[in-house]
Amino acid sequence: MRYISSSRMKAIDTNCAYLGMSPLQLMENAGAAIAQSVKERLGSGKVLFVAGRGNNGGDAFVAARHLAGTPGYIVRVILLGKDRDIGTEEALHNFSLLRFSRVQTLEIRDSSQLTASEWFSEADLLVDAIFGTGVKGKIREPESTAIDLINKEGKAGKTVIAVDIPSGLDPDGGEFEKTVDADLTVTFHRMKAGLLTEQAKEHTGTVKVTEIGVCADAEHYVGPGDLQMLQKRKPEAHKGKAGRILVIGGGPYSGAPALAALAALKAGADLVTAAVPESVSRIVASYSPDLIVRKLSSNILCPEDLSILPDLINSHDVVVMGMGLGRATETLEAVRKVLPFCRKVVLDADALSALSGTLFETLAGNCEIIVTPHAGEFARLRNMETPEIHEAREKAVREFSEEKGVITLLKGKIDIISDGKQTLLNRTGNPGMTVGGTGDVLAGITGSLFSRNPAFLAAVCAAFINGAAGDLAFEKAGNALLATDVLEKIPEIIKEAGIG
Numbered sequence: 001m002r003y004i005s006s007s008r009m010k011a012i013d014t015n016c017a018y019l020g021m022s023p024l025q026l027m028e029n030a031g032a033a034i035a036q037s038v039k040e041r042l043g044s045g046k047v048l049f050v051a052g053r054g055n056n057g058g059d060a061f062v063a064a065r066h067l068a069g070t071p072g073y074i075v076r077v078i079l080l081g082k083d084r085d086i087g088t089e090e091a092l093h094n095f096s097l098l099r100f101s102r103v104q105t106l107e108i109r110d111s112s113q114l115t116a117s118e119w120f121s122e123a124d125l126l127v128d129a130i131f132g133t134g135v136k137g138k139i140r141e142p143e144s145t146a147i148d149l150i151n152k153e154g155k156a157g158k159t160v161i162a163v164d165i166p167s168g169l170d171p172d173g174g175e176f177e178k179t180v181d182a183d184l185t186v187t188f189h190r191m192k193a194g195l196l197t198e199q200a201k202e203h204t205g206t207v208k209v210t211e212i213g214v215c216a217d218a219e220h221y222v223g224p225g226d227l228q229m230l231q232k233r234k235p236e237a238h239k240g241k242a243g244r245i246l247v248i249g250g251g252p253y254s255g256a257p258a259l260a261a262l263a264a265l266k267a268g269a270d271l272v273t274a275a276v277p278e279s280v281s282r283i284v285a286s287y288s289p290d291l292i293v294r295k296l297s298s299n300i301l302c303p304e305d306l307s308i309l310p311d312l313i314n315s316h317d318v319v320v321m322g323m324g325l326g327r328a329t330e331t332l333e334a335v336r337k338v339l340p341f342c343r344k345v346v347l348d349a350d351a352l353s354a355l356s357g358t359l360f361e362t363l364a365g366n367c368e369i370i371v372t373p374h375a376g377e378f379a380r381l382r383n384m385e386t387p388e389i390h391e392a393r394e395k396a397v398r399e400f401s402e403e404k405g406v407i408t409l410l411k412g413k414i415d416i417i418s419d420g421k422q423t424l425l426n427r428t429g430n431p432g433m434t435v436g437g438t439g440d441v442l443a444g445i446t447g448s449l450f451s452r453n454p455a456f457l458a459a460v461c462a463a464f465i466n467g468a469a470g471d472l473a474f475e476k477a478g479n480a481l482l483a484t485d486v487l488e489k490i491p492e493i494i495k496e497a498g499i500g
């Protein structure tokens with residue numbers, strides 16, 4: 001069964017807003033679904049909604065309004081707090097509409113008002129909307145008493161419907177200190193992982209998964225919601241905590257490793273070292289005082305460099321390798337010899353040419369790999385043409401990733417990112433970005449995010465950030481866009497997403 005984590009569900013909600021769907025629309029659909037479920041369980045009578053101060057409560061306010069418009073129901077809402085305590089704009093908006101909706105409301109000061117209320121015992125059916133996916137920590141008052149009072153009525157034989165999840169249940173792990181015992185749980189969009197656990201099953205009752213009109217692309221394309229899943233930078237963090245990246249590149253070219261290294265810095269890494277062949281080390285160092293440059297032995301990467309690379313790799317969190325290396329036989333041999341020392345690596349450009357035979361299999365389990373090919377490089381990796389048709393391309397990326405145990409970020413008009421199980425698409429970016437160097441920038445951003453986040457999340461977010469930075473740069477430069485323009489815009493995107 002497909003299920004979803006609460007953080008991913010939140011990301012999808014944010015992505016919906018990014019696509020132009022207001023959170024109010026989702027809440028309206030969620031509330032309407034709850035009202036419908038109430039009607040299916042109770043033909044007429046008194047319905048009590050017990051609502052918390054978050055969006056779970058907001059769903060209840062909508063449901064109450066819908067139900068009150070149907071003859072035969074007396075609809076009551078207890079808000080666990082005062083209206084000024086309501087935490088979200090959408091929930092507050094829907095609460096304020098209850099004044100005009102023939103719904104009786106009670107705002108409470110503390111739990112003594114709850115125990116004194118007759119509304120619990122008078123209800124024929126109770127709706128639990130105390131909290132949903134936003135529950136955190138030990139359950140406080142008056143929420144704790146509210147859960148007890150709902151359960152008391154449930155034990156007396158009344159129907160209890162939980163909105164999204166029984167209040168108190170952890171949406172991901174299914175653990176709880178105290179939770180509502182529901183007869184029916186109406187959960188939104190997808191099954192929440194926590195509802196499937198054995199201990200949860202005793203409290204959820206029947207679980208109904210209801211569509212609430214989420215735009216399909218909010219789930220299948222990367223968006224700002226996914227960026228919010230990235231680890232935030234802690235203000236108290238000391239140097240090195242936000243990632244140490246080793247870029248191995250250059251030789252025939254000098255710009256490519258510099259772009260990747262600078263992109264890693266712009267995307268938030270603390271320390272970036274560029275290990276480049278001696279012939280280009282001074283040029284790379286001259287690009288920016290922000291770069292630490294380590295000189296390799298020759299004019300190209302070669303097996304002799306193995307005398308210094310393993311130590312350098314050990315003192316960094318992630319290796320980003322390939323940009324501007326060239327494809328000399330010694331270089332490709334060196335790449336193959338370096339890989340077993342890596343624990344986390346982003347492989348781009350020429351490094352991809354080294355990945356022949358059973359190399360992936362020998363690395364499996366020891367090293368997390370993200371590969372970032374374009375269509376031509378992907379064709380060489382697989383020894384097969386890269387399909388033109390999107391669906392076939394997506395399938396190829398998914399199957400390759402699964403078979404090789406890597407994360408693939410196939411660059412294109414629509415980027416395809418897969419770990420073999422999950423696949424996401426990205427459409428930020430523009431035709432101006434076909435200019436040289438934007439791939440190097442992407443590899444650097446990927447490495448930077450990978451140092452502090454799971455590989456798949458790092459890859460999808462890097463694709464989004466790179467494209468979005470390119471779109472910002474395009475506004476000014478149009479088709480004359482340069483990779484360095486993209487670089488300059490990365491911090492704006494990171495800042496806007498609130499992750500910098």
Ligand SMILES: NC(=O)C1=CN([C@@H]2O[C@H](COP(=O)(O)OP(=O)(O)OC[C@H]3O[C@@H](n4cnc5c(N)ncnc54)[C@H](O)[C@@H]3O)[C@@H](O)[C@H]2O)[C@@H](O)CC1
Binds near residue numbers: 052088140
């Ligand atoms: N756009 C969206 O995000 C949508 C969210 N929806 C609903 O919104 C819910 C998530 O909403 P929220 O993120 O606002 O969170 P919740 O409404 O689940 O919970 C947050 C509220 O509970 C309180 N709270 C949390 N832990 C507590 C504790 N231990 N003791 C006492 N009080 C505690 C918080 O102070 C806050 O008032 C979902 O479960 C779903 O029902 C739906 O409206 C569909 C769309």
Ligand SMILES: [K+]
Binds near residue numbers: 128
């Ligand atoms: K609930």
